[in-house]
Amino acid sequence: MPQLVASGSYAGGMADSPSPRSAAPGPERLDLAASSVDITRQICDIDSVSGTEKRLADAIEASLADAAHLELIRHGNCVVARTRLGRAQRVVIAGHIDTVPVNANLPTRFETVEGHDYLWGRGTVDMKAGVAVQLKLAAELAEPRVDVTWMWYDNEEVSSELNGLGLLAADRPDLFEGDFAILGEPSNGQVEGGCNGTLRIELRTRGLRAHSARAWVGDNAIHKLGPVLDTLAAYVPREVEVEGLVYREGLNAVGISGGVAGNVIPDEAMVQINYRFAPSRSVAEATAHMHELFPGYEILVVDAAEGARPGLDAPIARNFVAAVGAEPRPKYGWTDVARFSALGIPAVNFGPGNPLKAHADDERVPLQQITDGERALRAWLSGH
Template identity: 65%
Template sequence: MPQPVLDLSATSIDITRALCDIPSESGDEKQIADAVEAAVRQVKHLDVIRDGDTIIARTNLGRAQRVVIAGHLDTVPIKGNVPSCFETIDGREYLWGRGTVDMKAGVAVQLKLAAELSNPIVDLTWIWYDHEEVAADLNSLGRIATTRPELLDGDFAILGEPTAAQVEGGCNGSLRVELRAFGTRAHSGRSWVGENAIHKLAPALAALADYRAATVDVDGLAYREGLNAVGITGGIAGNVIPDEGMIHVNYRFAPDKTVDQALEHLRTIFPDYEITVVDRAESARPGLDAPLAQQFLAAVGAEAKPKYGWTDVARFSALGVPAVNYGPGDALKAHADDERCATAEITQCERGLRRWLLGQ
């Protein structure tokens, strides 16, 4: 098949549609990365670097400050929602399809501005990266933070995650663990001989059902936590008492604590279970007290809110770079079968970023 071509002189809405029509499920980002690389290499004021399926484009204008603006290229699996199309709901126009919200609309805005802004008030590093929608250890920003951390250097960072054109500071952390209980296998016709491991999970399930998640104030923003079972396994056969059972638990914790502190909290809730960590991602404080962040808020005219989900602002925060989320799309529609983004929000984000980056 011919390589898709991105026209960065098109509107950000049309660029969004073109991106959405290039399938890029996590692990299959090469085609979209090739298209992005080919497009930005045509832009004379950008120095372009490719690292795997991540494309980095930088200005080097000698400005006093540098801002990093990033967005991921991958999506969750397609479910009959590609190719994209326009639809009108209650008089409002939407672009429908996988990735419209999370987060190709944000990437489209970034690509258009990267091509057009040859004289911004700050130096810019644009990053479009792979493997965000999967386990944190596969995320290419993590790899680059380890192998080429200088490429992530900046005074402020913006992630184009969906925020409905508002600004969401920091993010909750995420910790996924497995709780295991053990018993003794036996024939179910003589169950008294065995010890049922699944039954031993009942106290953990009760603790999860009764748990009341906290809302934590961090730097003036209220972060709502969550602790939930997201999977359960156990059992060998219909006539066997199981000797092992497991509950998969996800803890979304506020940025007042680290992953290690979050894990200690889980150990106090589930003291009688073996706990195995399967995925961990640090939280990030809001980062809204940085002068550049305050200027950004004023320029885009947005209200500061907390980010409940985990995003890569945490990676920048860990490097000492204050970071926020700002992009088009309702996060409640991310990953949904009817994923759709209001086209007005795409235009709004483009105007807001353009105004700020030009000092207008």
């Protein structure tokens, strides 16, 4: 249980998990004067699995309420804070505050692995370390060299129609005016440009039921999936260069179903397929590719999201990459940079944590990446 108080400072640190303290009246507050590592711990220890983010959103809003340089806007469980300094450019910096379900990996703890110090626990990588850096800088940078719109949103880890950033964009498009966007998704402290698109289809086969003792009378729908599975197993993913970054695609079966009873030839079977495609392809082109690979099969698109081109040719993006000393890499997974890209805003992923540890039971973030990420982003925003 994190130590959150109505006012005052966070009493955590590098020691064992803090003991609970009686809650003070009024909304909880985070201690944003603490280190970005300690802020990460504070917000991770507030369990905020998708759909339960209200407590954390309330704490974020309350913690920034006294920041005179910020205009606060609440939209559901999204919290937006922005400067209104009249700068020539505006940057949107965003992060989601929800996590996938906890699996005995909260409260957080510090651990050392092979000589490196980590903060262990759900959300440390995906993506509360990035959010912690953002919160600290939002509170402290009253005079950034660009105007900044900070966004912390809910329901990123679940269905797209629930995504708080998407709902905010639909209701308040004026908040998405900007020249550049940074999403704090884990990127090992490097800059990952754009993202792959994603397509999920259900491919069905049809047959005829019969008694399994007289199988020749029926037509086995499951057997008809054999060529589909062979195609998937033999598929060689493309590596596609887009604006100087090479994106690796992926095509995989992610679910399969079929069967009626132990003595019945099945008349229907389905395999669910996920296609991760380079941002040079549209959803329509990705769907057409599925029909090319599986001609004659019944295909239903059940989920789709466009990818995002890197957008690193924009001068402000090049300036950011140079300032943080990073070598741009492609983002293989889908992230909300695609939402910014669709609005014509070049966007990158930049945050602490190894993406391979996202959602893992041993999810953990190197402390050095948190502090390095804060230092780099602070220097770029402040101009020194």
